[in-house]
Amino acid sequence: MHLCLPIAHLCHSAAVKKSQHAVDALWALGLLGQPPSEGTLKVLLARLAADASKLQPGQLSAIVWSLQRMGAEHLCPQELKRPLEALKLPFSVHQRLLPASWSNVESIMQEVEFRRDEIRLGEGGVEKVLEESRLTAWQSCTGLSFSYSGKTMAPQPMTPTVIKLREALAEHTGQLYDGVLINLYMTPSVGMRFHQDPGQGEEWTEETAVVSVGETRQFVMRRVDDHADRHVFYVSSGDCVRMFGACQRDWQHCVKVEGGAAAAGGGPRVSFVFKQSMAHAGGLSEVGP
Structure with a gap:
């Protein structure tokens, strides 16, 4: 079975209505390096974007890191990008900067x-x-x-x-x-x-x-x-x-x-x-x- 299938099911379940569960699901997908369908990611990100004002700084950076890891940073909603950029963190992670x-x-x-x-x-x-x-x-x-x-x-x-x-x-x-x-x-x-x-x-x-x-x-x-x-x-x-x-x-x-x-x-x-x-x-x- 493809490793992402159980996680994709979780993304559509009621469990990810809680922000931390949604972040955890995205984090797991990033660690696997096996992104689900674009539709599944969009569902998960839409739920996170709706709760953007409640997310902690570490959750915001985890979301962006996970998307970068999957090569899907272009799907990140502005509702999640803007608050992370506003933090002006004095560090950054550049994935695959070198082969x-x-x-x-x-x-x-x-x-x-x-x-x-x-x-x-x-x-x-x-x-x-x-x-x-x-x-x-x-x-x-x-x-x-x-x-x-x-x-x-x-x-x-x-x-x-x-x-x-x-x-x-x-x-x-x-x-x-x-x-x-x-x-x-x-x-x-x-x-x-x-x-x-x-x-x-x-x-x-x-x-x-x-x-x-x-x-x-x-x-x-x-x-x-x-x-x-x-x-x-x-x-x-x-x-x-x-x-x-x-x-x-x-x-x-x-x-x-x-x-x-x-x-x-x-x-x-x-x-x-x-x-x-x-x-x-x-x-x-x-x-x-």
Whole structure:
């Protein structure tokens, strides 16, 4: 049986009269990546549009993300687009910015010199020294080092895959980044807690681009002053998350840890966190998101 048939039936049922049920149905369709008929989607979106004033910000972004994932963003009603645009969120998810075939984790692991370091974490006045669960590398074309959580990473030259990715991002975003933190998450049971990137607006500009390669993982944004205000996305190979403006000041982000069957069957993921130093700001142009 086609996976979308039960969900399509749900879309026409009384259950989706509640907004959250309708959002959940759309979210499931997006995760499956198997859109139902255009008619079914229009029924679901019409019900959501009728309740647009009651939807939370995270629900609005989930709707648009799901439609983008299915290649159906053109069906999104203005009643749902306008309130999301009015939020002026300082982050955006660009799905399939690069073709999934452009690189893979195995070739990146051969090309990049990853390390597992000790980091220092403090909470409640108590500092702990821990071995970092992910592996990392830092590459820079300007010879700048990068520091966080008590460790400083000496720069390595940009490798061919990174150079190719940097140039592709410059073409898409107008930003020419000069440094990149490369993170290797070997399994879905390895994640990254909620945090704000250090040095943004001081050593580094407020423009950051995070490109994913490998396993699809859950990426979450939450407001610093209201943890209930969350936006949840899944990022797949070739997807890019851009953070700009006041994002690093007002928002935190994390890579969620997966458990159970999802962790057991999942593979590795690499994230490329591109940064632009204040000392070499300007790039190709100051193009906004």
